Amino acid sequence: MGESVAELKRTPLYDLHIELGAKMVGFAGYDMPVQYPMGVMKEHLHTRAAAGLFDVSHMGQVVLKAENYDAVAKAFETLVPMDVLGLSAGRQRYGFFTNDAGGIEDDLMFANRGDHLFVVVNAACKEADIARMIGALTPDVSVTAITDRALVALQGPAAEAALARLNPAVADMAFMDFADVELDGVACWVSRSGYTGEDGYEISIPADAAEGLCRKLLAMEEVEPIGLGARDSLRLEGGLCLYGNDIDVATSPIEAALTWAIQKVRRADGDRAGGFPGADRIYGDLAEGVARKRVGLAPQGRAPMRAGTQLFAEAEGGDPIGEVTSGGFGPTLNGPVAMGYVGSAQASPGTEIFGEVRGKRMPVTVAKMPLVPANFKR
Numbered sequence: 001m002g003e004s005v006a007e008l009k010r011t012p013l014y015d016l017h018i019e020l021g022a023k024m025v026g027f028a029g030y031d032m033p034v035q036y037p038m039g040v041m042k043e044h045l046h047t048r049a050a051a052g053l054f055d056v057s058h059m060g061q062v063v064l065k066a067e068n069y070d071a072v073a074k075a076f077e078t079l080v081p082m083d084v085l086g087l088s089a090g091r092q093r094y095g096f097f098t099n100d101a102g103g104i105e106d107d108l109m110f111a112n113r114g115d116h117l118f119v120v121v122n123a124a125c126k127e128a129d130i131a132r133m134i135g136a137l138t139p140d141v142s143v144t145a146i147t148d149r150a151l152v153a154l155q156g157p158a159a160e161a162a163l164a165r166l167n168p169a170v171a172d173m174a175f176m177d178f179a180d181v182e183l184d185g186v187a188c189w190v191s192r193s194g195y196t197g198e199d200g201y202e203i204s205i206p207a208d209a210a211e212g213l214c215r216k217l218l219a220m221e222e223v224e225p226i227g228l229g230a231r232d233s234l235r236l237e238g239g240l241c242l243y244g245n246d247i248d249v250a251t252s253p254i255e256a257a258l259t260w261a262i263q264k265v266r267r268a269d270g271d272r273a274g275g276f277p278g279a280d281r282i283y284g285d286l287a288e289g290v291a292r293k294r295v296g297l298a299p300q301g302r303a304p305m306r307a308g309t310q311l312f313a314e315a316e317g318g319d320p321i322g323e324v325t326s327g328g329f330g331p332t333l334n335g336p337v338a339m340g341y342v343g344s345a346q347a348s349p350g351t352e353i354f355g356e357v358r359g360k361r362m363p364v365t366v367a368k369m370p371l372v373p374a375n376f377k378r
Contacts, residue, residue, distance in 0.1 A: 011057035012150040012207040013214060020218075020225050028123035030058040033227040040229035044331040047196060047234060048372075051156040052226035053217055060126030061146040061204060062133065064117040072117045075141045076110070079132065081253070081276045083263035087112045092178045092191050094261050096253065097132060102281025103249040104256065105132070107241065111178040111191060118178070118189065120151070120202075122243045149189075150210035155200035155234075157375060158222035163190075163201055166216065170201065175376040184216050196231065197238025197374045236337055237330045239296055239369030245307060246294060246325045246339060252278075254285035255341065257294045257369070292322060293347040296367035297338035297355075303362065304328050304336040305355045311342055312354045315361050321346055324355065332372050342366065 008031040017024065022033035033055065035043060046052055066072045073084040082095040089112050097105040106125035111118045121129040126145075133143045154163055164171045166183040173179060173192040181190040189204040205213055217223050232242070241247045247256045265271050268283040299305045309324040327338030338355075346353055349368040354361040 009058075011055055012210045013055045013057060013152075016211050016214060017055065017225075022225070022227060025228070027228060028058055030123060032058060033225070035227040035229045036225050038224060040227070040233065041329075041331050043224065043226045043230035044233050046224050047156045047198060047226055047230060048332055049156070049158075050222040050224070051154055051158040051162050051200070051220075052196075052230070053214060053223050054153040054155065054226050054231055055150070055214075056153050056202070057150040057210070058123035059151055060119075060121040060123065060129060061149055061151060062119045062121065062130060063113075063144045063146060064119060064133065064137065064141050065115070065144070066141045069112060069115055069117070072141055073112075075137050076117055077266070077272065078275055079136055079277070080108075080110075081262045081266050081279070081282060082110075083265045083272075084110065084117070085272070086263070086265060089114045090178055092176045092193060096247075096258070096261070097129065098253070098276055098278040098282065099249060100277050101249075102252045102278030102285070104243075104247045104251050104253060104258075105129070105249060107243055107247065109191070109193065113178070124244060146204075148207050150205045150207050151202065152205065152210070152214060153194045153196075153200060153202045154217060154223070155194045155196040155198045155226075156222075157199060159198070159200040160377070162217060162220045162222050163203075165220065173201075175199075175378050184213055186213055188213075192377065195238075195240055196234040197240065197370055197372055198234070199375050199377045232326075233328055233331060233337075236326050236328060236339065237332055237370065237372040238374060239339065239371060241294075242326055252282060252285050252290065254282065255290045255292055255294065259286065289344065291344060292341045293344055294325075294339060294341055295347050296349075296369035296371050297324065297327070297340055298365045298367040298371065299327075299336040299338060299355060300363045300365065302335065303357055305338045305357060305362070305364065309338075309340075309355045309357060311340060311364065312356065312361060313343075313346060315354055315363075321353065330371065337371050338364070339369065
């Protein structure tokens with residue numbers, strides 16, 4: 001997060017962040033709010049208790065079009081091991097791009113918009129992702145990066161009540177529904193999703209209308225602005241991966257405990273098996289198992305175990321069995337939380353292992369993810 005200010009891009013909500021007293025940092029090439037005067041701890045707890053508004057406009061929004069949805073879906077399935085063809089109109093799904101070695105190039109969300117596919121990718125990977133889609137899918141599929149829209153996430157148990165004041169129809173949406181919704185006279189694309197483990201919505205808004213709509217939401221008693229700091233601690237408690245930390249080009253989805261995201265129809269014995277990069281490695285991992293697995297970690301005591309902390313099977317001696325990939329303080333749990341990779345022999349919840357912090361080995365319990373149960377509206 002140490003990028004020089006001169007090179008950083010700004011989201012359509014930059015002036016509002018400054019007005020709200022945000023502390024700004026460089027993140028994935030953008031000048032982003034890491035926290036507001038409320039502070040990370042209170043922002044995190046407010047999102048869990050009421051509703052938090054996050055600017056995620058740095059993410060990439062992409063529209064894929066062909067002669068019809070099925071044509072786009074079949075083409076997109078050559079890049080991801082997900083069931084795109086079987087996704088119903090008005091529904092969204094989690095996915096990831098894989099490479100020839102079976103590693104994860106980026107994780108993403110995609111939605112069936114009736115006649116086209118809408119894809120949201122991570123900010124740090126969006127140039128590479130768009131280039132990948134253009135290279136693999138054109139000319140049969142048009143790939144359009146949407147640059148004139150903001151993206152915000154309204155998250156927390158009060159998100160529905162707050163957003164329903166602007167349009168009651170949002171209350172009828174279930175988790176992973178996607179719809180065109182008019183909010184305060186603005187044509188928005190709304191999904192009932194997010195990356196906090198809480199109920200909520202992601203809202204794509206025309207850039208010129210974004211600040212006005214956000215002011216409308218922030219004027220509501222339940223809603224506070226939330227920065228990247230609390231977004232990170234919320235997704236960590238929710239057992240959700242951060243690309244570049246917990247998953248990357250060298251991680252197979254099976255090692256990453258993302259097997260659930262590969263639908264049966266795309267598995268080795270499914271009707272549309274294979275046809276995506278790295279299928280042989282991924283099917284091999286599914287059949288034979290993997291040497292390491294991503295797990296939740298509950299450090300005992302009060303000291304957080306940060307990314308890079310080495311993990312050991314014993315209190316003394318022996319080689320590392322893995323490492324922490326994300327770690328910090330979990331405000332909901334009022335204690336340290338982490339995730340990382342361990343040898344498959346140590347991956348069962350309840351296993352006690354040790355993390356080396358400043359030369360001392362401290363006990364850690366392997367924990368079931370999510371560490372804080374999800375609160376989605378099914």
